[in-house]
Amino acid sequence: EDQVTQSPEALRLQEGESSSLNCSYTVSGLRGLFWYRQDPGKGPEFLFTLYSAGEEKEKERLKATLTKKESFLHITAPKPEDSATYLCAAMEYGNKLVFGAGTILRVKS
């Protein structure tokens, strides 16, 4: 069964304390790995798409990487405004996205 697992479920960081979020996936024929940010009471907001192992993408303090079994979202020197739930989703052959449950990130000043 296709599955996407995110860890940790929740993460508390001090401002400036870098860390990584993990997304492991087991889907048949990965076509893409998506990262989204979701703020309370809002819909997910697209961050990155990764298509092949070894690929990396960056946006401000965020950097996403992909291996054959997992993806990491690295957060460098986070700020309180980076606090949100981060979702990853794996796209399999066909037109279906399988989402993970998310990691709740809290950054304290």
Place this chain on the structure above:
Amino acid sequence: EAQVTQNPRYLITVTGKKLTVTCSQNMNHEYMSWYRQDPGLGLRQIYYSMNVEVTDKGDVPEGYKVSRKEKRNFPLILESPSPNQTSLYFCASSRTGVGHETQYFGPGTRLLVL
């Protein structure tokens, strides 16, 4: 402004009373989709539509119906809601299907079925 809109944003109803949640996008996207989000389970796809008059089941379609008569609209219909359909619902759209395309999400509809 490019956006996906949903109405209503909040809805409280009773078991068995038919309801419709509307979704509209102004980006001329072909692909539209409905998800439900429950604590600890993440987003699960209910139905999706590749284009007008083309719809297909996602992971959790039971108890839901959809229609796609116009490109911009993709309503979600609950013919006989039950308490286990209490959830946060999101509509999303993308230009040409999920493959290689970013999905844009609406603001969500929070539904409570008593």
